[in-house]
Amino acid sequence: MDKLPPEFKRLFRLFYILNTRLTFLLTHSSSTIPSYDVIAKFYLPQDDLHPVDLAIIKALLPEGDVFYDYVDENQLHLLFVEKVDFNWKTGYHQHKESESIDDLKNGGGNNSDQILIFDFRDARINSIASTMFKRRKPNNVGRGDDLFFLLLKELKLQNLTTKQIQGIIASRNDKFLKCINTWLDQYSDDEVANNIPMDKLKTLAVLPVPQVFVDPIENLVTSTSSSSSSSSSTDAKQYPTIDMMLKALHQKPFYKDQIVTTKVLNPPRAAKTNTINLEFIHPDLQLGLDSLKKIDLEKDLYTHQAQAIDALISENLKHVIVTTSTSSGKSLIYQIPVLNDILWDIDSGLKGRHSTALFIFPTKALAQDQKRHLQDLIDKLPLNNKRKIIIDTYDGDTPSSLRRGIRSHADILFTNPDSIHASILAHHDTLDDHSSWEHFLKSLKYVIMDELHVYKGTFGVHVGLVMSRLRRICDSLGNVDIQCISCSATINDSVEHFKTVCGIPPTEAVVHIFEDGSPCSERRLVIWRPPPLMNKLGKTAATEQSATTSTNNYTASPFIPRESATTELAKILLQLLTNVPNIKVIVFCTIRKICELLMKEVKSLLKEQNKFGPIKVDNNDIMAYRGGYSKSDRRIIERKMFNGDLKAIIATNALELGIDLADLDVVITSQFPFLKLNLHQQFGRAGRAKDSKGSLAIFVGGSNATDQHYMTNPDELVDRSTYEDLCVTSLINGGSTDSIMEAHLQCAAYEIPLNIMEDMKYFVRETSDHDDLIKENNYSQIVLKNLIKDNKGYYRTLPKYLPDPHTKVTIRAVEEDTYAVVDLTNNRNIVIEEIEASRTSFSIYKGAIFLHQGLPYLVEEFNAEGKYAKVKRVDVDWITQQRDFTDVDPQETQLIKPLHPIDLPLPSDIPAYFGLVRSRTIVFGYFKVNRRGEILEAEEVNNPPFIVDSKGFWLDIPSSALDAITKKSLSPAGGIHAAQHALMNMLPIFVSGGATTNPNAKFSGATSSVGEAELITECKAPEKEFAKRQTTRIRPARLIFYDAKGGIDGSGISANVFKQIDHILYATYNRVVDCECVWGCPLCVCASFCKESNAVMSKPAAIIILAAFLGLDILLVAEGLPDGPEENMPSIEVETVAPVAAPIKFATDVQIVQTRRIPNEVQIKQEDEKEDDNEVKQEEEDVELDTSIIKKETI
């Protein structure tokens, strides 16, 4: 050592002190963190340590001996907690030491959130530890091997003897000295004299730098659209072929037989064109279309366009609905007739407007997009000194200073149903210039309603009533000739739905055009099952003894976990992007959270791109897009999307609506969205470009039962004949939406006082076979009961709605307060998201990791009063998962009805109840969960419960049924949960128009009513999570359902279901009993909407419960059922269900409802349904799900 050059002598001395002090310190105080600041204190001023010294030491030692880098303080925090334990009595628990990260910070005196750490991680210590503890705990939670000092604590190194410690220190010193000598040996004496070795070493030493957090959106903006924008505008894009894309997916080692099958969704289809009758078409319009789109009306129109335009213009048929594919040129169908009429009007020399039009879109963004397109066309029309056609937007954002001008001059208004209700109808005659609205409405010739399928459920009912009111006012102005044109995705009963939503009188004829003439490249569906992982026994493939063969085989099949759908999806995405040039991909996620998790996964895979193909992909090529992002950020992402600057978009179904992204090649859907209709809308997004050579739709199945079902029955995924029924007509006829009707009648009476007989035609829809069910005319009843008759016999608005009834009626679910998420990283202080109040308890509690563009932000402060949360970027490798439960309890009984089993002459003694229902969600804590889904830490929080009141109905389970269930060792909770699901699954047959029952949907990214829930039930969670709280959380044995919308008055859906509950129970029982599965499948008791992943499910127990309601002999029924415990369920050791002690208190005006006799018609319908079911079942005879796969996704 004495021979060393001075620089190296100093280095060795530094190392010697470091080694001695640090080793002693770490072995004696397990909570010490070897930060740079701690280490610097080892040295006296003359030895002054510099950060670069440690870097040199690291460079000199063998690779991997030393850790020297910045670590997020939040990551360090985890070092101080014991691993999470679980036992049945107390639930999850964890011991935490008092030392906190604050001590570390105080010691450091450094304001940075990232801490510079130096630590030895050489193998020697490890081996000593291993010999000391021969058997390590088997389930040792891995906490990132990067942080070696963590292991020091777990291995209890402080128990080392002094001699052992001295041994470690000495040997390390030796090793370091050897390293120095080896280094010096490479150089000549001259070089050593000239200090070359040290200079050389310094160039190898890497000084760690803290990670700089860049905002993803700012980064996107400032990035000089370099590599990514190769395809933008200049050159025509070379579209990839289906073969190229499939080849990329089949590459090993990525490909492990994940493709279950491929199906042709659409064969390639050539364009079919037809000519139209040009006699009535204005020549200017022909010129305009030719110069803008090179469309020659004589020969270039697709057959469906020609058919629709002829119907509207030449044949003068009144109303047209078009249900062809997305991007089949539907907008021309309404643009041409409207512009045509206006052009002829102008030519004829008439003054003012004679053909006005309302273009109605469900969202403002869509209206903007369409307005741009129409304006482009108008700009191409030759002017010839004639007046220009004026189009404008009239919605909630229109400044009041502009409104008057728009009312007086616009020929075409782009608007939404909300503005028709709140502005146009409300003020049709009350403004000082009311003549302008009158004029517009008098000349109103066309009502265009695009994206008709969006107007479903109660929203659809609202819109239908708004349109009926519009018609009533136009009629009163003498305008009885309005034509409606509508475009929609394929839905069941589209004509009826069209008539109801647009308020078209039942007597008027409608033309339905559905044969698509537009060309289409081949679209192929790929069904993708994530590959199996190893199970605890080391098996990676199921030994083929699957449950498909025998229904009597109750033995459990060996459980093989599979890669999570999210992780798999990220890999598919990168595999495609890095192997196929010019490819553009969109990924649809069911909910916001999945969207962010996927983005996070993608970001981490981007760091190891070399494992994928040769094409370079960077962070700015892939963006997440969903509800919640701030408006300005969304505009930026949208612009990049439209310009083609992004290679992939990861979106929620907020993007499902219209907005055109022309050049997509692949659509990937992560897990089954809530409706098949939605799924096909998503699939339809790719391959729409003119030169497309074909597209792929990839369905990646998750581990939930519904996805599993479709993996086994891929033909069902392709089948378009089984779309969900969205028609709202029966909803109105059924009288279940009386409160909505009343609200609109109050508005209508304010617009023009109601004449009860004459106005009936606007509000009573005499159609459909459901009529016999509804004898009473709910319209007249509401008018008589809830409006005030004046002395001339007209009905007027109830005073409590005055002075402005329109402001008291909102046609969408009430817009909630929003909370701002403020990013404080680098003192930015910028709002990055706006979150609805109902979501706050699930995402922005203090301590939560909030994901934004897949990047982790720590919630530092949540301020409920100020309605904001402050967040900061962190660099941690876990996410938080809230621990919550929702209790749904009836508060007050308003209606009682004895259940009347269908084949008994008299009602049974079991009642059904209807009334006020309260749901109470409590977030009691959260887990820190790593990528593998392992729990790192369990935190408790103390948040106030989130309470929502609504209307609903419930059925108390007789204790005899509970006894029968427990006697068979079945799970009552599983039975209740399964019975509730089964009933929800049957609803669409009885309650058409909005029986979407997905409770998660309200937390989804949808900004309109797309995919929102209408009816909700209480899902049972695996009890272990709540074990600690068992004493306080015993749930009554009860089936309960409640309205998702409509606030405290409910939306009417549950009232409608309550009315028909006898029949629904009967049909549900039969469906479940007839289902050939043993423990439950999506055809009977499992459901994609389940908040708890169908984990607690007992089909046999559900059968007993349903049988009890139907008055059957439950002992007899039970005899034919398998005994528990259920093999598809986690074992439950604490019972959470108890018999209902006492009925819910009665309202003062509680009513007993007489049981409705079963009309014959319905019984026949039942039979039909049953037959249909049998048919379905025969096709699926061999299908049975391996229910053991029903496992909660580890997210």
Ligand SMILES: [Zn+2]
């Ligand atoms: Zn089943």
Ligand SMILES: [Zn+2]
């Ligand atoms: Zn459920």
